[in-house]
Amino acid sequence: MKNNLRPSKRGHGLAIGAVICFVAVIGMVGTYTINQYKAGVKKELAKVEKKQKEEKIESTGGGQDLVINTPQKEQNVIEEQPKVTEQVETVEEQPEVVAEQPVKSQFSFSEKDLILWPIENGEVILNYSMDKTVYFPTLDQYKYNPAMIIKGAAGTQVMSVARGVVKSIDVTSQTGTTVTVDMGNGYEAIYGQLKEVPVHVGDTVEAKTVLGYLSEPTKYYSVEGCNLYFEMRKDGQPINPNDFLGE
Known part of the structure; x- marks a missing residue:
């Protein structure tokens, strides 16, 4: 019976040893697997941290661009403000330009209207003549005459021949102090050789309003002596005053 028991104990010991070896192998394999898992986790964590750092750097760089660009935009706005101010100043100066525009007549003279005689007891010494020349004694030559030269005594009143507005008051070498009255519709009356003019540019005048007094020629x-230079124009061209004088 003792001989029969020995093999059983030996076999039992071998079984136990096999189990121990199996357990050891499993432990080694488990240890290797855990270590490999940890290494993999560390590797993945390292990748994540690296990616986060890169994203942080990119995010920081973008933020710096925004900070730099923002003051530039504000500076551009500040630099453009003076331009707006200049435009406003230009608008404020416009009334001065309007004030300097030529005076426009509100009257409506026509070819059917008549004019008054500009001076009392006046005598025509050189009549209007644009179709043929007439002789001018002082100049000693023949030339066209766009006006009526009316003789009168110095100091004689010169009156407006019709209603209108004073367009200009000029002084020229040929006709001295000269007043131009706009009668409307392109018609103008021009009075030369005046002195002591009481009216001003822009004044409204009626027929018989005193425009001045005859001056020395x-x-x-x-040679012609003291006279009134009286001319009429339509759209800037001389016309014959006789066509508008009443009988």
Whole structure:
């Protein structure tokens, strides 16, 4: 019976040893698997941290661009403000330009209207003549005459021949102090060789309004003597005053 028991104990010991070896192998394999898992986790964590750092760097760089660009935009706005101010100043100066525009007549003279005689007891010494030349004694030559030269005594009142507005007051070498009255519709009356003019540019005048007084003649009319230079125009062209005088 003792001989029969020995093999059983030996076999039992071998079984136990096999189990121990199996357990050891499993432990080694488990240890290797855990270590491999940990290494993999560390590797993945390292990748994640690296990616986060890169994203943080990119995010920081973008933020810096925004900070730099923002003051530039504000600076551009500040630099553009003076331009807006200049435009406003230009608008404020416009009334001055409007004030300097030529005076426009509100009257409506026509070819059917008549005019008054500009001076009392006046005598025409050189009549209107644009179709043929007439002789000018002072100049000693023949030339066209766009006006009526009316003789009168110095100091005689010169009156407006019709209603209108004073367009200009000029001084020329040929006709001296000269007043131009706009009668409307392109018609103008021009009075030369005046002095002591009481009206001003822009004044409204009625028929018989005193525009001034006859002055001594200029050197271009010294032989003709004291006279009124009276001219009428339509759209800037001379016309015959006789066509508008009543009988």
